[in-house]
Amino acid sequence: MDQVEIFKALSNKTRLQILAWLKEPEIYFPGQLEHTGFEDGVCVGQIQQKAGLTQSTVSEYLALLQRAGLVQSTRKGQWTYYRRNEAAFEQLSKLILSEV
Amino acid sequence: MDQVEIFKALSNKTRLQILAWLKEPEIYFPGQLEHTGFEDGVCVGQIQQKAGLTQSTVSEYLALLQRAGLVQSTRKGQWTYYRRNEAAFEQLSKLILSEV
DNA sequence: AATGTATATCGGAATTTCCCGATATACCTA
């Protein structure tokens, strides 16, 4: 758990937004529900649309968040679904009180 | 409380070190104890020495941490003492669970 | 095999961050 890498990942408004959206996908991505549900998270395209940035940028942001350990992904067919890694946030919350 | 600004402030190894040092000044800055104690924190010069960066860099890092609300300062004579703002860390810890 | 769709990766321009040396400001003492 590289602290600096985690905080860098969180140092961007769009990435914070994405994390907030992934917390309540049923609210922020209602369009996906009927297709696949949210067990595996939300696919890149849905996130990209909502973020209003290019596909390449959003894909890189998600990869960055994953390298930091804040999200996890599942590939299903041509879609990659991203979901939050809640354990990482719990850990981070504690770490801020104990180590930072 | 600007989340991005806070996470940017934490996205640097030296600044994280400084915050950790200020958590236990009596351990990391034993030289200052006999002079002034630690009620107001630690002066810039002591922190600079320990960080091993230039005076200007450390001064700017402390100002940056202060703008993010993570530390507070007290001027006494020619010295500026910096100490942690523990309330900010408590808030941040909770914020990571509730908002991020 | 050929085409279409979803995502990842590459190359790069613009901006920001990192960290420095030089200089300015504040305060203290003789």
Next chain:
DNA sequence: TAGGTATATCGGGAAATTCCGATATACATT
């Protein structure tokens, strides 16, 4: 007032980040 010490601010080169368009890869369908 002059000189010394502590800190803040300024200007800038190097490196990292932001975000893009173009291209590559992966999978599905026909």
